[in-house]
Every structure is written in structure tokens, then in C-alpha cells.
Amino acid sequence: MAFLARVGRVVLAFFSAAGRLTIFTLTALSHCFRPPIYVNLILRQFVDIGYYSLPVVGLTAIFIGMVLALQLHTGFNRITGGESAIAQVVVLGMTRELGPVIAGLMVAGRIGAAIAAEVGTMRVTDQIDALSTLSTNPYKYLVVPRLLAGIVALPVLVLVADNIGVFGGFLVATYKFGFNPAAYLQNTADFLRSSDVISGLVKSAVFGFLISLMGCYTGYHSKGGAQGVGAATTYAVVSASVLILMFDYILSALLFSS
Amino acid sequence: MTGAPKISVRGLKKSFGPKVVLDGLDLDVGVGESVVVIGGSGTGKSVMVKCIIGLMEPDAGSIKIDGQEVTGLKRSEREKLMRKFGMLFQGAALFDSLRVWQNVAFGLIQGHGVGKEEARAIAIKTLGAVGLGPEVAELWPAELSGGMQKRVGLARAIAAKPEVIVFDEPTTGLDPIMGDVINDLIIKCVRDLGATAISITHDMASAHKIADRIAMIYKGKIIWQGPANTIDKSGNEYVEQFIHGRAEGPIKMEVRAL
Known part of the structure; x- marks a missing residue:
């Protein structure tokens, strides 16, 4: 009986958490379309999420592009004529998959944690209650700007990551393996379709939403002082990372099912 | 208290x-009256105040402000109602990301639509009323001492000239002199604005000084209330024990053996 009770408590806690997250998400989304909209706060968050994440996303993207070309070259050596597909696979891999996922995971670590820590500290120091007493809706002031900025900033970051990643592959292919630069670029351009880029941007917009949502949700519901804020931060990063990988599969299945 | 109660x-x-x-x-609080609710930790003081200002929804009961029932108000109606309120939080709850003047002006800009310069x-001007010079206006909250933070919190609470001001443990964590300075400022601000004040504290010196009437809460009920100058002759054994800070008496602390 004790075992069943424990299982029951876990199941109830799961549905309770899922319900709270759903209500939080729907409430936040409903406030996205109702005034007042704090444009200055959205721009500030856009700069925080987008501009300040550029170095880390750029660095990650160039190394991912480089290692991809390296691995493909050694792997495709086993197939006759396989080496000629390196440019195509690098650009396809970066735009459809690696660009959005790597940028999403890096931003989840950097921004998801920062949002959870900031909102969580505001919760445990009564700053969120203070907002309410000053006739300001915390959802509109704290959550909506971060959600909207996340949705817009991630696709911009991914566009940059796509270009840098392809450039990384180009560097390895041309300088290390002696590919003809013009032919490599021509192969890349000929093979790439706009749908490859757009699918990556759609994914990244969803990832941006998930990162901001989990940061805000865990921060908003944190309690118990420094320990609670620390737990919220960890949970924000872990849950956003898992959700990114989950939604990556779901969106890939939906976008490329045909 | 004469006439219809404010709260x-x-x-x-x-x-x-x-x-x-x-x-x-x-509990009733008259117009322009200063009521201090005293009681030990965990007796329900903070929960009572949070229910009154709408940060918490009660399970049952009625709260009327100016004769209007406020339990179950929609969020938008609650935001309008909150324009009547100012609150000084126990830890001041200043917004870390805003400068001192922006903290004080927050309610004016967001809640009352006042222009930024005005x-x-x-x-x-309000910072001056709580004894802080204009040079403090450009500082960040983290650069202030505890006493200064409380004063800025008080300035923020009174900046929009509220009809009701709530003080949550206004002197907790301050040295006795700074505590008395805050008490004097509370009396001055409440008198100048003609506001109604509810304070919760367990600092008896503060309660004696700022209260017109004192009420004692114990186990979620008001067990005694009367004019501030009669509390020393209350004849209530719970009040006697509390105001003299005696370990022996009807209020038992749950202490277990080591």
C-alpha cells in the first residue's frame, strides 16, 4: 500500500505541475495580445537574449561546422565519391538541425538560467508582490517581454549560427582537405533550399519561446530563498533543454513528414 | 472609530x-486611522495583510474597502483598486534593476500614467520628504544601507498619495535609532497624506508610537483590540505575555527536547 501511495503521489504531483504550467502558459499568452505592451522592456530583453548571446552561439557554431566537415570527410572516405557531398551535408545539417538545436541549448544555458535567477530572486524578495501593489501586472511586465524577445531573438541568432557554421565547414574543407573554395561555395548554394532555412527558423522560434517560458515559470514559482532560486535555475535549464530536444523531433516530423 | 470603516x-x-x-x-479600520496588528511569528499577520491587498485569495470571509466587496475581484479591477494603496515591504522590495528615483516613480508612471519627467x-520631492537628498536618486538599491532602503520603500509607498498605506514590519532589521526615524517618518507621512494605515509588527516600541489602535492576532483571530494607550492595562493574559516578552504564559512555543 505504501508503494502505491508513493506512486499515486508522484502521478498527482506530475499532473499538478503540468496543470500549473499550462495555466501559466495560457495566462502569459493571453497577456501578449492585450495592452499595455512594454516595448522598451521587449527591446531590452531582445538585446540581452540576442546580442549578448552572439559570441557564445557564434563560437559554438563555428566549431560545430568545422567538426562536422572533419567527421564527414573521414566518414565519407569509405564511400566512393562521398567526399563531394560534404558541402551539401554541412549546409543541410547546420540549417535544418544543428544551428537551431545548438543555439537553443546554448541560449537555454545562458538565458534560461539568467531569467529563472532574476525572476526567482524577485519572487523571494517580494519584488513581484511589489509590482502588484503598484498596479502593474507581473505577467505583462516580467513574462511577456521575455517570451516575445525569446521568440524573435532565437531565429536571428540561428541565422547567424547557420552562416558561421557553414563557414566553419568551408574553412576545414578548403584549408585542411584542399577543396576548391569556389566549387565548395557553389555546391552549398546550389543545394540549399529556402525551406531548409525556414524550417530551422520555425524551430528556433519555438525553442526561444520554450527557453523564456521555462525560465519565467520556474522563477515565478520559486520559493524558500537562495536554495529555491538555485533549484529554479537548475530546473529551468534542464527542462528547457529536454523540451528543445523533444520539440526538435516533433517539429522535424511535422515539417519534413512529406 | 466613528463612521463607516475604510476597511x-x-x-x-x-x-x-x-x-x-x-x-x-x-477587523475594522476607520478612515484616517492608524491600526497596528501585533502578534508572534506565524500567527497570520502577513497572510491577513496579503488577503486585504489582494496578493492572496482568502478561502472564506469578506473584505470591504470603502464598502465595496473586494474578494474575488478580476485582476483588472484589482489593479484599479490598488491605486488606492501603498505598501512598505519588510525588506523594502526595491527593484534591483531600477535606480532609486525609478523605484519611487514606478507606481506614478505605470499605475497613474504620469509622464517620466514629472x-x-x-x-x-518625495525622497526629500523621507530625508534623502537628490543625490540618492541616481543610485542603485544595492548601493543603499538597510535604513536608506526602508526610506526609499516608504517614499515609493507614498509617492502616489495613496488613501491606504500598509506597513509590513517597518522597523525589523534596523538599529533602534533608525527604527525610531522610520516610525517618525511613518507618522509624518500618514498625517500629511491623511491616509489610513495598517501596520503589522512585533516591535512594541514601534506599535506604541505609530498606532491609534492596536489589535493582537493569535491563532488566526483578533483576540484583543483597543486604543494604543490602553494596551498596558489590557487585562488580557495573552497580550500581557506578548508585550512584556515573557516565555511563560498562555502562549506556548512548541519546543521539543534535544
């Missing part, structure tokens, strides 16, 4: 799981 609380109940915090609490001028 009328009847049969207020609030529980957290099996723990009953408010158990049918009744709000800044009012903020600097």
Missing part, C-alpha cells in the same frame, strides 16, 4: 493544506 474584514479564513492560518478574523520630479 472592514469579516470572518476571514485561510488555510494552507491542514494548517489553518486565519480562522474567522474580524514622475522624476515627484520622486525627488
